[in-house]
Amino acid sequence: MRSSNDPAARRSVGTVAAVAAIGGLLFGYDTGVISGGLLFIRTEFGLSALMEGVVVSSLLVGATIGALVSGRLADRFGRRTVLLVTAGIFAVGALIAGLAPDATVLVLGRFVLGLAIGPASAVVPLYIAEMVPADRRGALVNSNQLMITIGIVVSYAVGFLFAPIEGWRWMLGLAIVPAVLLAAGMAVLPETPRNLVSRGFPARAEDVLRSIHGKADVAAELAEIAAADERDRQNRSARGVLRDPALRPMLVVGIGLAVFSQIAGVNTIIYFAPSVLETSGFGTSGSILAQVGVGLINVLMTVVAMLLIDRLGRRPMVIAAFAGMGVSMAALGLVYLMPSQSGLVGWFALVCMAAYIGCFAFGVGAILWVLIAEIYPLKVRGAAVGMATMAHWLANFVVALTFPLLIEGAGATATFWIFAVVCAAATVFCVRLVPETKGRSLEEISEAREEAAR
Template sequence: MESVPGVNRRFARSVAAVAALGGLLFGYDTGIVSGGLLFIRDEFRLSALGEGVVVSSLLVGAVAGSLVSGRLADRYGRRAVLLGTAAVFAAGALLAGLAPDETVLVLGRFVLGLAIGPASAVVPLYIAEMVPADRRGALVNCNQLMITIGIVVSYAVGFAFAPVQGWRWMLGLAAVPAALLGAGMLLLPETPRSLIRRHPGRAEAVLRSIHGKPDVTAELAEIRAADERSRAEIATRGVLRDRSVRPMLVVGVGLAVFSQIAGVNTIIYFAPSVLAGSGFGASGSILAQVGVGVINVLVTVLAMVLIDRMGRRPMVITAFAGMGAAMLLLGLVYLLPAHGGAVAWFALVCMAGYIGFFAFGVGAVLWVLISEIYPPRVRGAAVGLATMAHWLANFVVALTFPVLIAAAGATATFWIFAVACAAATVFCVRLVPETKRRSLEEISATGPTGRTVEP
């Protein structure tokens, strides 16, 4: 249905670009703390646990926000949730930037998390329901691309304000893209799959915009049939109790958890601290992290080109295997007799390699796959559940990493993440399905078929 000639690709690209501003905020607000933390911990005299609390308070909010985001998106629509998310983003950024003490800073980052949770769940869901199947992987990955750009922007802003220790400006500037997201969403429509039950006439009008043609009877009928079929299947059963949904929940939740316990956010949140420990100074560590962020963006662009050709499954398997190797080598850095010079650069190369593999597979595939594999009636709730698991695992890693590295040492800590990457590789080989070039209605009707790879 969605890959027929006549699809309005310009409209689809516009939808993806505006909605993905939520990804920019996601990336900026998760990345900016890494540079600011070097100065926040001195001003507020934070302990290792205090650093973990400042970083992970955002993640507590993200868990709470993602817990309710799916049901809110199913009840009120994807667009309404994203409009509310933009307002919460702006409020949290200003509160964190103006924080007079550690308590208010933690509160501000918690409020930011309340926005990041829904953004991470609903932005890819919104894009997936508004774009053609043969380009869905690439266009949903506009969200991931904007996440990586947001992270790079946060690193650059951190470097710019490092000489004046301007961590308040680093945090507060997130209010600007939040305003842009709100303005952009006011110009976009609700998705036809969200409108089909409440406003079928408006759903038809949006489909005309998406497909660029006046007659969308067949497309409308297919969406309506998929919705009715899903409603009949789930009518008397909850998401967690439905046996037909359960295997997909295992895939979505499992992939979300593995994406975090593999250690990616130890690089995003704590890279300057890690690099400083390997021989870089404070400003040098932040600048080096900008380079890592640029690699993240460039490899994400490559992944966008390949995901609808190569497929989701081989990319994510390759990614976890490469991430594990990079973590293994990074752990070896701290067994070397001296830090600085070549050793510091080797640590940077390991981190860059890790981020490159992550961007190629896990970053590119995670949000695409979990926006594709669920039936329409439970899609919002199921995506919200997977997103909550993602942020809960993220919280655990962010809170414990400073304590773990102080207690067990850098080598043991990074090797633990290497083991997690190995386990994730096995999980993906056994369970992750291929969904490329299949419409959402087709996936809903037949289910993601495990190892089936479309020709």
């Protein structure tokens, strides 16, 4: 069904997306805040290169586990319930990390935060995708990505403000504020109509559809959801997803895109940019401030993507993004072949990082969470999205843990050129396998997938 012209219904849809996307804000803040804090944590706790990787990647271990279990929990208990619990875990993790007396407790706090980030990254886009009309789905699901980028920029700004007092504990602990906002917002939002139908509550699903579509007749959409639910019952379990030949190509697309989005190197910029910029001639505060600029480009290009995603489509945007990211990474590798690592060379490194992040935000960041929330059938959507999200965080973990060691062992040029080659491979993957889904209902996408497999 297309968007209602009822102003109240349009406001309701916008409110749903805005509140749920606070989970994206937390995702972005807790992902990005370590980049500024690490400059001071490294000194206070005397971290080795390996231990730096552990501090950063402990969050990603938790996120991998959280993503793995969140999909099935969201299918069984509802998307809303999982997000309410997630908000509480965010708050606990922020307190542990902010009060950590040593590196071990800090790793524990980051792990707990990961247990929240995993479900947030999987379930927030899923919740929004199931709550909004097809013709606004790309932009509204991408509001989650916008909030992720805003969360990252806020974390950079907070890092800059607390840098003069080396206040990394404040940087980490302030994440409790959006956690409370998420809990308060989700407490008053409804469950998604598709999940309600799946769990046997069609009357409640109809009420939610009316709140989304206003005075429009929702009987046809409710019947379409019920029919899709009946078709998908045989694939209810995650094991069913793996056994169904019609679903395997989409699993490859979802998991492949999730993995490529990480091993292309984006989080070497998100997590380690201040450290990289320090070696390129920026001071400590200067490198954090420069990263704020990179973060603002991330936000700006995400807004551009939101405006274009339902016009240009998912496929051309993600292909162009990976190609641009590869060129940017190749250029960044050249920086470390130059004789001087200061002055104009440092600015060139910053431009390369900004170009890379701009391309990522325009395509990969914008498309990933939209696409994996669209391509799977209702009965296993949570489980399948959880699989793709788990793969995302597992790949993120590997990159975060190995990046400091790669820089130390192979050198910066070789490391960034490896990422450039990965971007080239990702471009080919998208050209060959990624489908177009713009403008179609979730049920239409599911039906088209089944027909293609016959």
